[in-house]
Amino acid sequence: MLYTTDMFSAWYLRSAAYIRTQLHAIVKNDARNVIFVAIIIGIVSGLAAVVLKSTVHFIQSLLISRKESDYGYWLFLLYPLAGILLTAIYIRFFHGGVFDKGVGNILFAIFKKASKIERHKTYSHLLTSGVTVGFGGSVGLEAPIVITGAAIGSNVGNYFRLSYKQKTLMLACGAAAGIAAIFNSPVAGVLFAVEALLFGVTVSSFVPLLISAATAAVVSKILYSGQPFHLITSGWEVQAIPFYILLGLFTGLISLYMTRTTLYLEEKFSGIKSYWRKAIIGGLSLGALIFIFPPLYGEGYDSINFLFSEKAVLLFDNSLFHQWKYVPAVILIYLAGIIAVKILATSLTLASGGNGGIFAPSLFTGAVTGYFFAYAVNLTGLVELNVVNFTAVAMAGILSGVIQAPLTAIFLIAEITGGYALIVPLMIVSAISFFFIRYFEKYSIYTKKLAEAGVIDPENKEVTAVSNINIEEIIERNFTPVSPDASLGELVEVIAHTTRNIFPVVNESGKLMGIVYLDDIREIMFNQDLYSTLFVTDMMSRSLVTWDISEPVQNAIHKFEKHNVWNIPVTREGKYDGFISKSTLFSHYRKQMSEITKM
Template identity: 45%
Template sequence: MFKTVLRYITQWRLRQASQRNFLIFCSVIVGLLGGLSAVALKYLVHFMEELSRHIAEHLPFHIIYVFLPALGILLTVAYEHLINRDHIQKGIGNLLISIKKNKSNIGINNTYSHLISSSLTVGFGGSSGLEAPIVCTGAAIGSNTGRFFNLSAYEKTILLAAGSAAGIAAVFNSPIAGVLFALEILIGEITIPTFIPLLIASATGVVVGKMLNSRQLFHLVTEGWLFSALPFYVLLGILSGFVALYITNVADRLEKGIFKKYNRYVRALAGGLLLGIIILLFPPLLGEGYHYLQEALNGNMEALKEESLYADWLSQPVLMLLFIAALVLIKVVAAGITLGSGGNGGTFAPTMFTGAFLGLLLAYGVNQTGIIHLNTSNFIAVGMAGALSGVLHAPLTAIFLIAEITGGYVLFIPLMIVSSISYIIARMYNPHNMYWTHLIHEKRIYPDQDYSMLSTIGLDQVINREYTLLQKSTPMTEFFKALSTTNVNIFPIVGDSGELEGVIWMDEIRKRLFDNQTASATVGDFMVNPPAIVQQDQSVSNVMELFDRLDVWQLPVVDDGKFIGFISKSALLTKYRQALIQQHRNADFFARYDDAH
């Protein structure tokens, strides 16, 4: 029944609309669902926060900070293990894996599982952000919309990015930043065929978000900038670049997991309690931290003392400076512990928090000297952009996001200066953004364009299964007879159960072809070990690395030890060329109207 309905829908859309127009129609659907998901996540988090407050009313003061984050992480781990069965794909890095290696296919359970698990983590005080979960949710919506309509991998990638753009746009009420995030982080290229669906989905997401939840993330607080503050914006850009490197390195190490030798529940409880102790010492690290960020934007420094164990000490400017500096350094640690112990969230919000308090640290510190008075709100806003630009390696996203959510268009020049300097410094020491760095360290993906293209090719597509099997006891006279029926340059030697024992290279046989002793010998006398053996589940990019490193053109392939065929470098290069041509054809296809449809 379902297949019949899908077939009728496919036939209808082919008759009624061009492929490009239909993709735009799909982007509206994806934007609508992405916006609804963002609103649903906000309400879920609000519900969890109210629930956690209700629980806190029955606990001693300050103790809630220790136990509630652990409870949230524990519930998240239990949900993912017992209900979701570990099918959730956490993090934006997994989206890149899906695009590069899985033809933009994402499991349908990811359309809702991130909403539940991240609301449990953040709603109970986990020190992470909701941006990565909503990006993953929107991406899953886009991917599954493309799968429902049986679209190509290229079209699914566009819809995946459109869903991510809609999610970001709806959360921040920032349509331009949503589009730029999808282009800079997920797709990596800007073309009209990709830009239009992203723009439509992003705008649709914002409209839905404003209709159902009109609350602004931050209020308009920024003012015009002064030329006398320009050197300090340059200094903030330099500091942001090095802080971005710090965020990337710390997050990469902690998100890989903590307390690894224990089971998931012990790890969640231990990590949650450790996080709770940190939050007890630094209350602004609770949850996303946007409440304290807004208070800092309003110039309300007293809010940082709320529920602090040493509020009286923070009345002294020097100790307040040290407290702010500690927040800059520890927020990413708290976020890493949250995620490393099993919570679901992202480092997008912690990065913004860190950048904001870096800007506050600089402005507040300079103001205490009396040399010049700096607008702390401006430096907080620009600091957010600097940290995001350095961590994400996405300066355009950082500039427009902060400009849109703070109303800081008057700060465009400082935003450009700080974001550019931070990006240059961060890229100088680390050529990859935070997501790529994590994947590269795990050796799961390569950022190079050639390897990205190779990763879209399946190994089964290039395995040559036409071969002549030989055994070590086969006389060379029979081998010579086999040569007359084939033109291959390599032959496999296998055992009785099909396991690979060695190979014979024709180049070596030619050297001894007219040797009198050759005719009386057996194949085993000429057998050699291959320079490497390829496993059937090995990635194509790894195989290409083997070819380049060993300087060979053919290698045997085995599956569970048994020989199944050969793979050649020339076949790989041919397949790569075909994939490259197909990519350009897809781009050209969406650049014009397809009158055939």
């Protein structure tokens, strides 16, 4: 028998469909088999993290090797621009210039897209962030790998046709796996998913998260061994507690500065309409900052290790201030300058078209902040602080404040620095920083814009549930509009062909003029003498309570409660669009609350 290509293709498609159906049945019929899916997500996300780290390391090794030439250092003025332009070109021509970045977009997908993330995000963030950071973009790889992992989890969930609840959990598994793999820190990965993505989580949900994160960490450990940081410490001293408290306040202040500066520059750059102008301005500005402060290049993890080794003088290598690197006052000024401009470099990278995250900049800024603080105190001669300990603890303080996830910050630093010897100072500084910034900023850098837009409210599940109601699903349009010039006879004819008892009165331009209630005309509707002499405009109620499609759904709830009505007409751009009923709205609200509570 001769086998043709068409026969083979048909066999392949039938086999793939059969396997998919069987796997779907296995996963759907036994919740315990969700662990199987979590392992798959962990493996794939771990491989994605290894590819990303290897790509960045390869690009940076190529570029840094050119330093040896006479003009090598001057190229670092242009490298960031090249990376941002390459990223912008890819986004412009392959994604039409529309490319969602940042962890906030995962939250948007969870609550507004039923946890569905576009398939291209399983690879597009690897490409763009790899080029951005590899060429010196002053951002981290964590947000891109979190989005990549979440996209992997979401699409695997789609493949197995999982429910919204299960798909959301798989999405979170991918995010946890991404953090676990990039830092070799599974516990921090799980805590990040719980604190940043899942507002309410059951105990049973922890198992898939742990399995996925642990799997990704093992894959990363095998293929890309080594911790990002190397910290040697024998513990901490109780006498230093007052200074850890002060450090917590200081890191809280720096976190507030970072959060507001990032959002401010992002808003300013959004006003630049030209795609290429934005990339050139941001790229050249970033290059200039890196030329003045070389440690701003890339993630900055090498600089953190210099600080852990108490070799701050190495931060001066290739800088304009190299000749003064042993002068204490210059060291303090230089470190303060890095703290001040790091977030500018990060914001320029992101706002001008590059791709990356705020995790690494937070860790870098925290390390420099902690070293600066301890070094300055030690210069007074009044006390001798352990500079390395303060460097590590401040990393947690800044991260806790910026992303407002203190548990993630505490356990991330504990894991990536190789031990839990500093767990108490980590708790003190992270907690104080967290409460300090929460006094000024209710929302984290991930959720602030979403909260302001009414999409989610991490502090109020009820508000989140209401904002996630699909407006189009609750608008009822099977009401028959009548003209204000229609006679009573014409209105009775309309009534005879509908089961509704409310009739919107709409003029020729579509504007809602009033409402006719069946109860109001019941006594006269059979008086044929009035059929041609009484008109709708004489019978309609002009006292209207309306809700416009552009308003938050919360406004509709408030109007139902305030005016004690059961139906409210909906307008769109000033024109009648339908009705929403109190029963339908609250039914959808209860459904959303149930989904959020079960996450």
